[in-house]
Structure formats: structure tokens, C-alpha cells
Amino acid sequence: MALVCNKGEARNDTKPGAIHYLKATPETVHWGYFSPDISPALTIRSGDLVAAEAITHHAGDAPELMFDEGVERIFTEIDPSTRAPGVHIMTGPIYVEGAEPGDMLEVRYLQMVPRNNYGSNLAANWGHLYQEFGETERVTIYELDPNANTAQALYAYDFPGKYLVPGTITNCPVCDRQPALAGITIPARPHLGTAGVAPAVHEPVSTIPPGLHGGNIDNWRIGAGATMYYKVQVEGGLFSIGDPHVSQGDGEISGTAIESSLNCLFQIILRKDFSFPSPLLETPQNWIVHGFGDTLDQAMKNASLDMLHLLEEHQGLSCNDGYSLMSVAADFGVTQVVDGTLGVHARIERGMFAGKGVAKDPK
Structure with a gap:
């Protein structure tokens, strides 16, 4: 997979390079924020592979099921008062040699495997x-079947009080456990809810809202087999991953997905041959553009404008032709309504452009 680029310049280092292992520890995660001031947890070259651990901040909803020694260290050794201004545990950042503001990071997500067989x-x-x-707030614990790639509710309980502290550990053995969703089987689709580069702001930026740097996009399609493009804002890019999910619907209406830690494998390629204004998703079948805003109307407009940019700049369509094509062939959906900044995505099939001549990988 590769984004169509009209400039005709070669991309950098498409062949796999070295493989790096990045465990999530109190020393290699940052909880609740992006920042260009965080020291890199890892430095790589374009084309290198990274096997990294992504830890859910909801493991404390069922610690007897979702904790292991590594997860417990993160929850017990990181001061709750420093888990701000957002909520997600982010592994990284990863410094990419040669990455400069205005470049693009092409992140090929190759594998996402649950760390354990439970989620919340x-x-x-x-x-x-x-x-x-x-x-009122309610927790539903799910059990995963890795062979069938499905999930089923194991039990539910009413959360005592109000969930305010990221990484709250609930004493679930004394909770009033209740049956939930009997007979319902849910397809598992592991993906990252939050990932992105460091914004060019010298203060902590919350992981809760999505933005042009990436962040909490919460699109379930950002899983194995997909490629994301993030625009570099600071030297080295400083890319981080977190907020792992094993299933989510568009909208994420109750507030969360099935939150569960993942072991991820991905390749990062530095691209200096094209630019795109917002986080762009490429799947084997589609291009998907993301728009964000304080209202769904604004998010819809931003997604529309960036899809138009994709059709004009990378497919060579006129503005009027692109607008017509969007109306008859692009699908718009609500990505999420619970992250403060709302999200809309626009999807268009890549196969429509196969006969244009420009829809090929740059060499």
C-alpha cells in the first residue's frame, strides 16, 4: 500500500530495516499527554520495525484479569497526580531519524495481538x-476468544461513585457482579484508539481529543493491515501509541470501546515526497480522511475539505469533479462523539482510481 503522489519522487526506505522492541514500563510511557519535551524512549531509522506494548488505562476495572507484573508496575509506580491532562497510557515517544516538520510518517500497522483475553x-x-x-456508570467485562476472534460479556457491575481518576483500580471481587449480554457474540477487531506525533506546543497536550497530530481518533479501522499517515510537527516526529481496543463501534457512544492491552508490530517510513493536512488512513480497499470539530457540522465540513484535498492533490481531479464524486461515492460516518472534539470520517474506495494511470505506487 502507498499513497498516490503526483510529485513523482521516491519514498524513503520502504524495505524493512532493523526490528526494535519497546516494552511499556514506567520509564517508557507517558500518561495522559503528548509533548515535544519528552525524551525519546526509542530512536529508529526510516523503514525500521517496532514491536511495542500498548497498555489500557482501564486494566484496573478487572485487575485480577487484566493485570500482570508489567501492567501493575505502571499503575502503582506512576503518581496519579501526573496522569494529566488526559487519561491514556502512551508508549514512546519514538524518534525517527531525519524527520522534520512538514514531513509525513507512514505507519504500517502489521499486527495487533491482545496481551490477555479480557477487556473492559x-x-x-x-x-x-x-x-x-x-x-450512573457501569462496567462490563468481556472475555476474548482468540481462536474465533470474538468477545462475549463475562459480567457487569455498577461503578461505585464517579470514574474520575485515570487508572482507577476497582476492588471488583466485592462488587455486585451481574450477568450481561447473554448469548451475544461480538466480532473482535483490535486497533489503537490513540496514536500520533508530538504537537509543536511546549506544554502537555491532552490525549483525550483528536487533532491534526493524530491523538484519540478512535477509528476501529486503525488495526492490522492498515496504514496511517501523520504529519510531523517537531524534529524526530516523536510518535507514541496507546488506548488499545479490541472492539468498538462507530460513535463509541457509551464513552469507551472494549479496552484491552495489545502487543503491536508496525513499520515507520519517513515520507518527504508528499504532504497531507490531517491524519490519513489507508486500508486495502479505501482511503479514509478524518475531520474534527467542536460540533459534528464542523467535523463534517473539515472531513469534506480534506477529502476534496485528497481527490484534487493526489488524484488530479478538478474541484468540481471531486465535489461531485464525494457526493455520489464517498461515505461519511461519525467516528466518535465522546472525546470533547468530535470526529467524522470520510471513506472512498481506492479501486475507482485504478484506470486513471496515476493511481500507482511511486517508484
């Missing part, structure tokens, strides 16, 4: 229907 969904105070549910 929280119907949270930031969920879209919190008021309608009487301002």
Missing part, C-alpha cells in the same frame, strides 16, 4: 447518554 467497557460520565441513564 465503561458506560462513563463522558458517555453520550450519561444524563439519560440517571448519571
Whole structure:
């Protein structure tokens, strides 16, 4: 897979390079924020492979199932007062040699494997229907079947009080466990809810909202077999991953997905031959553009404008032709409504451009 580029310049280092292993430890994660001031946890060259651990901040919802020694160290050794201004445990950052502001990082997600066979969904105070549910919060614990690649609810419990501290550890053995979703099997689709580069702002930037740097996009399609393009904002890019999920629907309406730690394998390629204004997703079938805004209307408009940019700049269509094609062939969907900044994605099939002559990998 490779983004169409009209400049005709060769990309850098497409062949796999060295492989690096990045474990998630209190020393290699940053909890709740992106920042250009974090020292790199790893330095790589373009084309290198990274096997990295992504840890869910909801492992404390069922610690007897979702903790191991490594996860427990992160939860117990990182001061809760420093888990701000966001909530997600981010592994990294990864410094890419030669990456400069304006370049693109092409991140090929190759594999995402659950660290254990359990995950948690929280119907949270930031969920879209919190008021309608009487301002109560509920945890549903799911068990994964790795052979069938499915999930089923194991039990549920009402969260005591209000979930406010990232990484809260619930004493679930004394909770009132209740049956949930009997007979329902859910397809598992492991993916990263949050990943991106460091913004060019010398202060902590919350991991909660998505933005042009990436962040909490919460698109379930960002899984194995997909490629993401992130625009570099600071030297080295400083790329981090976190907020791992094993399943989520578009909208993420209750506040979370099935949150579960993942072991991820990906390749990072430095691209200096094209630019794109927002995080761009490429799957074997589609290009998917992301738009963000304070309202769904604004997010929709931003997704539309960036899809138009893709069609004009990378497929050579006129503005009017691109606008018509978007209306008759692009699918728009609500990515999420629970991260403060709302998300809309626009999807268009790559196969439509196969006969244009320019829709080929740059060599």
C-alpha cells in the first residue's frame, strides 16, 4: 500500500530495516499527554520495525484479569497526580531519524495481538447518554476468544461513585457482579484508539481529543493491515501509541470501546515526497480522511475539505469533479462523539482510481 503522489519522487526506505522492541514500563510511557519535551524512549531509522506494548488505562476495572507484573508496575509506580491532562497510557515517544516538520510518517500497522483475553467497557460520565441513564456508570467485562476472534460479556457491575481518576483500580471481587449480554457474540477487531506525533506546543497536550497530530481518533479501522499517515510537527516526529481496543463501534457512544492491552508490530517510513493536512488512513480497499470539530457540522465540513484535498492533490481531479464524486461515492460516518472534539470520517474506495494511470505506487 502507498499513497498516490503526483510529485513523482521516491519514498524513503520502504524495505524493512532493523526490528526494535519497546516494552511499556514506567520509564517508557507517558500518561495522559503528548509533548515535544519528552525524551525519546526509542530512536529508529526510516523503514525500521517496532514491536511495542500498548497498555489500557482501564486494566484496573478487572485487575485480577487484566493485570500482570508489567501492567501493575505502571499503575502503582506512576503518581496519579501526573496522569494529566488526559487519561491514556502512551508508549514512546519514538524518534525517527531525519524527520522534520512538514514531513509525513507512514505507519504500517502489521499486527495487533491482545496481551490477555479480557477487556473492559465503561458506560462513563463522558458517555453520550450519561444524563439519560440517571448519571450512573457501569462496567462490563468481556472475555476474548482468540481462536474465533470474538468477545462475549463475562459480567457487569455498577461503578461505585464517579470514574474520575485515570487508572482507577476497582476492588471488583466485592462488587455486585451481574450477568450481561447473554448469548451475544461480538466480532473482535483490535486497533489503537490513540496514536500520533508530538504537537509543536511546549506544554502537555491532552490525549483525550483528536487533532491534526493524530491523538484519540478512535477509528476501529486503525488495526492490522492498515496504514496511517501523520504529519510531523517537531524534529524526530516523536510518535507514541496507546488506548488499545479490541472492539468498538462507530460513535463509541457509551464513552469507551472494549479496552484491552495489545502487543503491536508496525513499520515507520519517513515520507518527504508528499504532504497531507490531517491524519490519513489507508486500508486495502479505501482511503479514509478524518475531520474534527467542536460540533459534528464542523467535523463534517473539515472531513469534506480534506477529502476534496485528497481527490484534487493526489488524484488530479478538478474541484468540481471531486465535489461531485464525494457526493455520489464517498461515505461519511461519525467516528466518535465522546472525546470533547468530535470526529467524522470520510471513506472512498481506492479501486475507482485504478484506470486513471496515476493511481500507482511511486517508484
